[in-house]
Amino acid sequence: MKQTLEIIARRRSLRRYDPTPLSVEEKNAILDAARSAPTAGNMMLYTILEITDQAIKDRLAVTCDNQPFIATAPLVLIFLADYQRWWDTWVIGKAEERARALGLNPRRPEEGDLVLAACDALIAAQNAVIAAESLGIGSCYIGDILENYETHCELLNLPPYAAPICMLCFGRPPADEPQRRQQPRLPREAVVQQNRYRRIQPEDVDALYQAHTERYYPDGNYPLQAENYGQVLYLRKFTADFSREMSRSVRAMLARWREGEPG
């Protein structure tokens, strides 16, 4: 128990990797930990796409907001929200026809199914992260796999009901990787509330971001001509081109998911 908590507390995102490949045993341990994760209705609404082709890794390093370290990771996994497996199973097994014969309304995967499958995919991914960490293997999520939906569909041969939700890079830390402190987190009281949601008030803001401000801007000089920490995040992340592309791309993902396959 203590060991698990220590592993969770010790984890940091790792963006530099020793080039040595992971052993088959290590890889299988990580993949089996992912497969053991809780899953809605025990349906396993995800597929884990292991990217072994260096040319695809190189391309992902560009399409995922130009992050070259992706191409250097010994293990790259993409977690897809996947209803395609069930949908194909139902088509093969004539489930729609059976439902009609029983007087029931057939339906296709909808928005709720996508969100549930995304939950499944992310929970499996986080199991993989913790399993890897326990083996001394670091990892980093790549949220930018949500961008460039059409390009990723082409690159990865994705049908409509298999949508990329997150990507993970894995590898051992290189020998010269410095010991890093944990990134600051918001205070427990801010993140954990009781019973009914409480919105922050103007007087809460300074305490909320104090740890971040002290760590990143101890002299009070904010970048991007921002006047406070909230403005930094708004200017650097929220209004950045990658955020706008992510929203466009997810809209395209949702539209294709809603539309399904022709016929």
Ligand SMILES: Cc1cc2nc3c(=O)[nH]c(=O)nc-3n(C[C@H](O)[C@H](O)[C@H](O)COP(=O)(O)O)c2cc1C
């Ligand atoms: C959904 C998600 C998407 C992320 N996307 C990226 C990414 O594209 N590139 C990157 O370098 N780090 C990415 N990260 C890692 C975060 O930057 C990192 O978790 C955060 O800064 C906290 O640092 P820590 O993981 O070392 O505690 C992502 C993390 C999550 C959970």
